[in-house]
Amino acid sequence: MVETSITEVLKDMAFRSGADFVGIVDPSCFENSEYTGNKPQDVMTDLQSVIILGVSIPRGAFDTLPRGRAEYTNTLMAGTATLRIIAFQIARFIEKKGYKATIAPSEGSEFGYWYADRKTLKADFSFKYAAYHAGLGNFGMNHLLITKDFGPKVRMTAILTDAPLDGDKNTQLPFINDACSACMKCIKICPAGAITAEGVIHREKCAEYMFNVLGGLRCGLCIKVCPLDRF
Ligand code: SF4
Ligand code: SF4
Numbered sequence: 661m662v663e664t665s666i667t668e669v670l671k672d673m674a675f676r677s678g679a680d681f682v683g684i685v686d687p688s689c690f691e692n693s694e695y696t697g698n699k700p701q702d703v704m705t706d707l708q709s710v711i712i713l714g715v716s717i718p719r720g721a722f723d724t725l726p727r728g729r730a731e732y733t734n735t736l737m738a739g740t741a742t743l744r745i746i747a748f749q750i751a752r753f754i755e756k757k758g759y760k761a762t763i764a765p766s767e768g769s770e771f772g773y774w775y776a777d778r779k780t781l782k783a784d785f786s787f788k789y790a791a792y793h794a795g796l797g798n799f800g801m802n803h804l805l806i807t808k809d810f811g812p813k814v815r816m817t818a819i820l821t822d823a824p825l826d827g828d829k830n831t832q833l834p835f836i837n838d839a840c841s842a843c844m845k846c847i848k849i850c851p852a853g854a855i856t857a858e859g860v861i862h863r864e865k866c867a868e869y870m871f872n873v874l875g876g877l878r879c880g881l882c883i884k885v886c887p888l889d890r891f
Contacts, residue, residue: 666757667826670750674713677746680814681714681807683794686827690785700785700820704762709825712791713746713817715739716810722884729877736878739815740766747817759823766817768867781863787816794828798837802846802882803861806837811889812882839888846882855882 667684674682687707690699701707721728721735743766751761764784768776776783788805792798797807804812836859847855852869854862870879 666823670753673750673753674746677749678742679713679746680716681796683712683791683796683828684825685710685790685794689793695789697782697786698784703784704820706822707820708822710790711819712787712794712796713743714814715742717813717815722813722880725880725884729874732880733878736815743815743817747819751819754821754823759821761819761821764818764820766815781867787818790818791816793830795831798833799835800837800886801840801844802855802886806888809890812886813889837888845885849881849885
């Protein structure tokens, strides 16, 4: 039975706490043959719903790149911290309703610890794929989620729960954003050559650049140049 009232309350709670977007998806989308990543069902075997929460990142953090890499990285982490607080409130609300909930990490690595696999750089599951199926956006050539209002200038986190929430649907967005074919700016600017015109991303090159060349600071140039936001 669909728990619509819980869904409505937790979405309202997310927006009132500062989220800019929220979507809920049935985890069966991770069974699609096109999806090759890890599955959240391996983390929570009785998973019923994946909740995606996102915040936009202030424009100044991008405008000041590349000199402002420290500020950019710190601003991203502030977004992560904000999402953690929002997600924690929602997870506790879900548990008060008699279900269980756990919060997936927003970062691949943090505090010297790697949440993602060190070799493949794959996390426990793709937030972006879940967000696409919840109708929150589609993919850019930079392999990031392109949201309608904020383009790729967002941060996301996810909550896994056994609560059977009322899921959102993809609103017929194409998998790759239509604007990419006439743009390709992210490919041209990438200092690591990590993004190709064929649609492949070499995550290891991106990670090598950020961790070994930038000393752990984030790069963000492929997000900075993306014109797909409404600002
Ligand atoms: S963050 Fe930087 S290195 Fe990584 S893909 Fe984007 S532009 Fe390339
Ligand atoms: S910079 Fe251009 S090609 Fe890259 S994701 Fe944005 S719109 Fe697509």
